[in-house]
Amino acid sequence: MNRDAPTNNSLERERILESLKAEIASGTLKPGQRLVESHLSEVFGVKRSRIREVLRKLEQDGFVKIIPNVGAKVAEFSQKDIENIFDILIVLEGLAVRLITPFISNNQLKSLKILINKMEATDKIPLFHTYNMNFHSSVIKLSENDRLIKLTNNLMYNIRCASFQTMSSPGQITASIKEHRKIFEAIKSRKSVKAEQLMRDHLLRAKNRLIKYMNKSL
Numbered sequence: 728m729n730r731d732a733p734t735n736n737s738l739e740r741e742r743i744l745e746s747l748k749a750e751i752a753s754g755t756l757k758p759g760q761r762l763v764e765s766h767l768s769e770v771f772g773v774k775r776s777r778i779r780e781v782l783r784k785l786e787q788d789g790f791v792k793i794i795p796n797v798g799a800k801v802a803e804f805s806q807k808d809i810e811n812i813f814d815i816l817i818v819l820e821g822l823a824v825r826l827i828t829p830f831i832s833n834n835q836l837k838s839l840k841i842l843i844n845k846m847e848a849t850d851k852i853p854l855f856h857t858y859n860m861n862f863h864s865s866v867i868k869l870s871e872n873d874r875l876i877k878l879t880n881n882l883m884y885n886i887r888c889a890s891f892q893t894m895s896s897p898g899q900i901t902a903s904i905k906e907h908r909k910i911f912e913a914i915k916s917r918k919s920v921k922a923e924q925l926m927r928d929h930l931l932r933a934k935n936r937l938i939k940y941m942n943k944s945l
Contacts, residue, residue: 736777743771743781751790751801752887758803762791788881802885806941809889812882813934817927819879820863823870825923828914835869836915843907852894860887862907866926890933893940906932 747767750756767778782799785791793799804812827835842862849855860883867879893899906929913922 739773740777740781740784743767743773743777744784746771747781747785748788748790748884752884754891756801758801760801762799762801764798789885804885804889806938809886809937809941810934812886813930813937816879816882816886817930817934819875819882820866820930821923821927823867823872823875823879824910824914824926825919826872827866827869828917828919828922831869831914836911839865839911839914843904843911846900846904846907852900853891855900856891856894859903859907886937889941890937893937899936902932903929 747756747762756762762782764775764778764782768775771778782791782793786793786799790802791799792802839862842858842865845858846855846862849858863883864880867876870876906925910922910925910929913925
């Protein structure tokens, strides 16, 4: 039983961690909102020491800021933060798509195409955003590089809430679909360098659209 305890603890910690990340990414937990240990302990049915563990990990991953004598708050991202995150994502996702293009299977291509078709078919912004994020996550996962996957997923979570808010901007969804379609066609044609450049261009445009939206909202 003792041998199983660390595994169970690890699974419990991971469950709480992913749940809080999802709530931050979706905007359920707002930037600057306090995360009260006692409340979270009741919500998840665990000891406060487990919540403290999770909050420290969230701080390490950039989702939370822990302030002495105040407690934990959901991280707030400045324009500079967004620029820095996108600059890293542009390189990492560009690398991922270049790595997978020569080796991607027909079944894997089919899965990516299904996600693009779903993006085109839905008129619901939350669904579009989910399919969009799933497309990027799938590309990263196909790299089979665990370090790349973990680092990129954390960065994507960081910007997920902010990027969701821009989807309501006129022309945003149409432009995004066209960009994803071009990336897919380059992957399908086994053109690694072109696929990488198209992914970089797509993320650069997404970055610029988000910054424009943030400035407009001020």
